[in-house]
Amino acid sequence: MSRIATFTMIGLLLAAPVLGAQAQAKRSSTDAKAKKLYCWNKGSERICSDALPQEAVNSAREEFSVNSGLRKGGVERTLTEEERADAAVAAAQAQLDQAAEDTRKRTEQAMLSTYEDEADLRRVFVERTGILDNNVNTANYNVASLRDALVTLLGSAGDRELAGQPVLPKQAEDIRLRHAELVTQKRMQASYLDQRKALDAEIEETLQRYRLLKGVETDPRG
Template sequence: MRISWIMILLVVILAAPAVQAQTDPAPKLYRWTDKDGKEHYTDSLPAEAVDAARAELNKASGSTVSKVERAMTDDERAQKAREAETAAAAAKIEADRLQNDRTLLSSYSSESELQKTYSERLILVEESVKSAQVGINSQRGSLASLLAHATDRELAGQAVDARTLENLGDAHRQLGEQKHALQRREAERKDLQNELDDLLARYRELKANPPAEPEAAARQTPVPKTGA
């Protein structure tokens, strides 16, 4: 019985190093590249290699445990941020375009309906243009009368009174304002017509090639394959 206990104790003592070897982590080896492109192998990672590209190796087997890319420079980080910002802006523009296309198709059942809606707006703008033109003609008539009155007084050897001079100044100012108003109305009419022309062209394109619905587009988007 005493011999059996001695044998058991001996087995435990002999097995302890093997168990310890199984539980201890495998020794590490680092492979890293310095700023000059030279490759190094070290048991620990020096301070100068913290931002360098490196690989952690199993010292016993030589197999790669993990890899770390080198840290980006400030310029590289700034460039990456700019690229991300540009990509985000482009994605938003594309998303807005798709949304506008769907809104255009859902708002008008036919090309004639689109034309009718804009025709009504164009009529209103055209009326405002005509109204501005009438106002300009009327103001020109008033200014001509005031000028004729002032000319008659000067020809008669009389001084032009302050009230007439003030009215002439007001008439000139109002005529200028009405001309600017007419220019704004005409620009509005031109912009509205251009908008209609662009929408009609886009509407015809979308009718010929309708955009995919969001659900269908999502189904068509390929799912990236993951490694085994």
């Protein structure tokens, strides 16, 4: 073996421990950089560990660097089935709200370009107003008629009782039926009246919006 080769081999042998130590130090440094510290709450207790146990996987936690101690990030807790369903409903509602807002803006633009004045806009509600007014009038008539019929039946039954005679089964059945019909018609009457009031409010709100879009001031006297 030549003298140069001998010196080269000696140099490699001497350098080997140093190179191995450097590689080990590099690996240790890399491992330390990659290692994290996890912190989460278990009831009222705060727990921190460099290993995340299975029971804490779904918990909200913070992650810190072992080397620097700086916060590296965090993970929200896993939602339950019910929470995921609620979130889905909320997202769907938000989408509907946005669609409603977009529709409102398009409607306002159409309102400005379609109707020249308030009288023109009021005509849009004429058919709905007529239908509801007819329903209210019909319900009023039915309630009055059924009440009169019921009063007559009750009077007839009362006369029989005053005369010491029993109320006939047919009379009792007629009274029951008329009373049930009267209750139904009164509910319908109340519903139609509520709908009419709601329509009046809708008309007024639409007119107010129209005036605002047109830049027309509202007369304080109405």
